[in-house]
Amino acid sequence: xxxxRTTLLILYLVATIVALVFLAPFVWIVFTSLxxxxxxxxxxxxxxxxSVTLENYxxxxxxxxxxxxxxxxxxxxxxxxxxxxxxxxxxxxxxxGRKNFWGKNWFIAFILLVLAVPYAVYLIPIFIMxxxxxxxxxxxxxxLPYVALNLPxxxxxxxxxxxxxPNEIEDAARIDGCSEFQLxxxxxxxxxxxxxxxxxxxxxxxxxQEFIYAVTLQTDAKWKTLPVGIVHIRDELQSLAYHNLSVAxxxxxxxxxxxxxxxxxxxxKGIMEGGLxx
Amino acid sequence: MxxxxxxxxxxxxxAYLFLAPAFLFIVVFIAYPLVYSxxxxxxxxxxxxxxxxxxxxxxxxxxxxxxxxxxxxxxxxIVFAVLYYSIVxxxxxxxxxxxxxxxxxxxxxxxxxxxxxxxxLSLAGVIFAWILDxxxxxxxxxxxxxGFESLATxxxxxxYSTALPSIVMITLWKYVGFNVVIFLAGxxxxxxxxxxxxxxxxxxxxxxxxxVVLPNIKSYLAMASLYSIVQAIKVFEVPYVTTxxxxxxxxxxxxxxxxxxAFGYYKMGKAATIAxxxxxxxxxxxxxxxxxxxxxxK
Numbered sequence: 300x301x302x303x304r305t306t307l308l309i310l311y312l313v314a315t316i317v318a319l320v321f322l323a324p325f326v327w328i329v330f331t332s333l334x335x336x337x338x339x340x341x342x343x344x345x346x347x348x349x350s351v352t353l354e355n356y357x358x359x360x361x362x363x364x365x366x367x368x369x370x371x372x373x374x375x376x377x378x379x380x381x382x383x384x385x386x387x388x389x390x391x392x393x394x395x396g397r398k399n400f401w402g403k404n405w406f407i408a409f410i411l412l413v414l415a416v417p418y419a420v421y422l423i424p425i426f427i428m429x430x431x432x433x434x435x436x437x438x439x440x441x442x443l444p445y446v447a448l449n450l451p452x453x454x455x456x457x458x459x460x461x462x463x464x465p466n467e468i469e470d471a472a473r474i475d476g477c478s479e480f481q482l483x484x485x486x487x488x489x490x491x492x493x494x495x496x497x498x499x500x501x502x503x504x505x506x507x508q509e510f511i512y513a514v515t516l517q518t519d520a521k522w523k524t525l526p527v528g529i530v531h532i533r534d535e536l537q538s539l540a541y542h543n544l545s546v547a548x549x550x551x552x553x554x555x556x557x558x559x560x561x562x563x564x565x566x567x568k569g570i571m572e573g574g575l576x577x
Numbered sequence: 578m579x580x581x582x583x584x585x586x587x588x589x590x591x592a593y594l595f596l597a598p599a600f601l602f603i604v605v606f607i608a609y610p611l612v613y614s615x616x617x618x619x620x621x622x623x624x625x626x627x628x629x630x631x632x633x634x635x636x637x638x639x640x641x642x643x644x645x646x647x648x649x650x651x652x653x654x655i656v657f658a659v660l661y662y663s664i665v666x667x668x669x670x671x672x673x674x675x676x677x678x679x680x681x682x683x684x685x686x687x688x689x690x691x692x693x694x695x696x697x698l699s700l701a702g703v704i705f706a707w708i709l710d711x712x713x714x715x716x717x718x719x720x721x722x723x724g725f726e727s728l729a730t731x732x733x734x735x736x737y738s739t740a741l742p743s744i745v746m747i748t749l750w751k752y753v754g755f756n757v758v759i760f761l762a763g764x765x766x767x768x769x770x771x772x773x774x775x776x777x778x779x780x781x782x783x784x785x786x787x788x789v790v791l792p793n794i795k796s797y798l799a800m801a802s803l804y805s806i807v808q809a810i811k812v813f814e815v816p817y818v819t820t821x822x823x824x825x826x827x828x829x830x831x832x833x834x835x836x837x838x839a840f841g842y843y844k845m846g847k848a849a850t851i852a853x854x855x856x857x858x859x860x861x862x863x864x865x866x867x868x869x870x871x872x873x874x875k
Contacts, residue, residue: 306782307678314675318689321750324704325692327715331707344718383598391599398592401584406600413607417811417859419832420852423617423839424610427624447606450599479591508697510814511832515840526697530818533703541707548700555695570758 332356332545339542359546365536366547368521369528373551375438376524377506380445384453384502387446389495392457393483397469407458410451418448419511426515436519444516445506453498456572460494461487500562501569507555525551617849624843637850647851649826650834653741654855657830658809658862660745665805666798669753673760674786687761691754698751702818705747709733709819734819740827744815752808756801763797764790799870806862810855831855 331339332355334348359366394400395407425444429435434443464487472486513527523531529547537543559566618637620630641647676686693701708714711732721729733743767790775789791798813832816822822829822837831851839848 307680310675310678314672314679314686317672317675318686321689321693321754324701324708324750327708328704340713342712343721344713344715346715346718387598387602390595394592394595398588398595399584400589400592403592406596409608410603413603413611415860415863416611417807417856419811419813419835420614420856421607421610422836423845423849423852424613425606426840427613427845428610430624443602444606447602450602451607454599483595504695510697510699510817511836514817515836526699529703530699541713544703544707548703551700552696559692559695567758567762570755571762 328545328548331541332549334542336540336542355542355546359543359550363543363547365520365528365532366550369523369525370551372438372522372528373507373524376441376445377503379438380442380449380506381499381502383442383446384449385495385499388450388453388457388498389488389491390483391450391454392459392491392494393461393487395454395458396461397464397487410454413451414455421448422512422515425512429516435516436522438522440516440522441509441513441524444512445509448512449502449505453502456494456498457491460491464490496562497565497569497572500558500565503558504555504566504569614849615853617846618853620846622845624845630846633846637846641847641850641854646826646829646834650829650831650851653827653829654810654812654831654858657741657745657812658806660742661748661809661812662802662805664745665749665753665756665808666802668749669756669801670760672753673757673764674790676757677761677764687757690757693751694754696751698748698814699818701747701751702815705743705750705815706734706819709743735824737824737827740820740824744812744819744828747815747819748808748812752805756805759797759801759804760794763794767793795870799867802866802870803863806866807859810859810862831858 330346330348333351333353334345335350335352335354338345338349395403421444426435429440434440468486468490469482472482477486508526509524510526513524514530517523517527520528520531520535529544529551532547533539533544617630619632619634621627621633621637622630672690676683676690679686696704708716711717711730714733716733717729717731720726731739733739771789771793772785775785780789811832812830813836816828816830816833817836820828822833832855835848835851835855838844838851
């Protein structure tokens with residue numbers, strides 16, 4: 300018994316050290332965000348903020364127009380993409396999960412193949428295409444590829460969600476005189492909502508974090524999203540103003556953090572079903 | 578082929594209608610680019626000067642091996658992948674084993690390890706570039722405080738020997754939690770009776786884990802292995818943000834080089850070739866990982 304308690308103690312010790320190591324970078328940017336700029340670049344550096352100030356937050360939130368712009372861009376692009384993905388994967392997943400039609404298996408096989416291809420492969424043709432169409436540096440420039448890149452996985456999840464609904468429910472609805480569209484909108488879609496929740500959360504995380512498409516297709520600073528915009532702030536606008544940068548980083552993580560804490564189980568489900576692979 | 582006749586015309590029509598929006602997006606932005614970039618690998622295409630791609634046969638696939646930058650980016654990617662893959666698998670597995678044993682506070686430890694998953698790789702790069710800063714970075718400060726003076730002056734990201742390992746470390750911070758999620762799901766699914774039997778037989782902590790639990794979570798190992806391979810070979814954001822591929826070509830990876838070839842030098846044919854080679858590399862390693870973990874199951 301004694302031996303077991305020592306083992307447990309060691310395990311807790313190791314776990315705590317590991318947890319602290321993983322949390323340390325977060326703690327460090329929170330500390331940096333609370334320091335006045337003078338203290339951030341004092342040498343030797345201070346671990347804990349000697350004087351705590353909220354002026355960096357006040358500056359970034361209310362007066363740093365570049366950051367505001369990037370946050371807005373990320374919000375619009377993520378929001379519109381999510382809406383399109385939600386609708387088209389709910390419709391398409393229904394067709395794949397509950398209907399029989401010519402070419403269905405080929406389409407599903409293609410989707411699975413696409414999931415295995417790293418998405419940077421599509422970037423060069425999409426860049427060429429968007430340049431010719433003149434839609435680079437616009438909201439559309441990212442919304443279109445983001446929808447397409449996330450649809451294979453969304454379709455796959457929604458196909459499973461619709462397939463899981465018992466046939467009796469469909470039969471009963473038909474006897475009650477539902478039209479085809481009503482069958483989807485009133486009966487099937489409400490039952491597939493848990494699948495949709497997983498799709499939306501994982502897609503949200505993907506799009507809010509996306510970098511390589513955003514850095515390539517939005518070369519004009521006006522259209523940058525947060526992951527690219529913050530790097531742009533660091534390199535071009537206020538080089539290495541880490542007190543403000545830390546605030547910007549914290550604020551851009553905030554939506555992800557809220558989703559993560561509130562909907563952790565969907566998050567984990569998403570990982571287990573293969574969504575966070577990109 | 579009876580099934581061909583059994584397609585109900587009306588139901589098929591409805592299905593096509595429902596599928597149409599998704600189908601359109603996938604054809605235009607995935608299927609077409611997939612084919613077009615494969616075509617580009619057989620061309621020379623300077624996006625600034627050429628009005629359209631010029632057919633070049635397989636010359637891209639031949640000349641790429643003469644390119645020193647390509648060779649070093651291939652080497653760097655493989656070194657990165659081997660380092661990253663082996664550490665992330667072992668380390669995540671150990672953490673998952675430990676967390677599974679804790680009776681109290683499991684949620685806290687899980688959250689702590691999972692939290693970096695929400696950080697975009699580019700911002701992880703921004704955060705760590707600040708932490709690893711030679712003068713104002715907190716890492717060197719801590720090393721100095723702990724008495725490791727010789728290490729404390731290191732410029733981690735611009736030193737030839739530490740730049741690539743630093744990028745491995747940043748990527749690990751982001752993705753370890755991801756694998757712990759998978760391993761924990763597997764470990765918690767192992768039946769109590771199996772573990773109790775092992776205990777009765779007097780298995781030690783490590784014996785129990787390696788001999789009893791591991792063989793029972795094969796499918797989870799395979800899944801984590803697959804993810805880790807993809808994560809390792811498509812390394813791009815962290816070197817882009819922290820080192821820009823430097824010093825010299827010490828952290829130039831395949832994707833970084835492909836990206837720069839396409840959008841810095843506008844050599845689309847060559848860039849597509851590098852991207853395709855990278856994709857083939859990922860697929861090969863994925864198949865290998867599946868084969869290996871499946872065979873062991875028998």
